[in-house]
Amino acid sequence: MKDEFVVFIIGHTKRIMSLGRFGKRLITVVLQKQENSIYYVVTARDMAKKERLIYRQEKIRKEQNEK
Numbered sequence: 001m002k003d004e005f006v007v008f009i010i011g012h013t014k015r016i017m018s019l020g021r022f023g024k025r026l027i028t029v030v031l032q033k034q035e036n037s038i039y040y041v042v043t044a045r046d047m048a049k050k051e052r053l054i055y056r057q058e059k060i061r062k063e064q065n066e067k
Helices: 049-066
Strands: 007-010 016-022 025-035 038-046
Touching: 007 049, 016 049, 025 049
Parallel strands: none
Antiparallel strands: 007 016, 016 025, 025 038
16 A cells, blocks of 8 residues: 555454555555465455545544644
8 A cells, every 4th residue: 555544454354454545545455364474465445434434533543643
């Protein structure tokens, strides 16, 4: 991802959701741990509305903590 700010969420299936910005698009990349420290991409797509809300809330929280 090409963003200074990325949010990582661990789902109920132990997959990792990475929320970030790539160019002008907000995208979600879902990763699955294969073995040891090896991960593979399950899917990459535009963020859903709920994911955009989480991303923006976390970004605001980070900016407030930096002040």
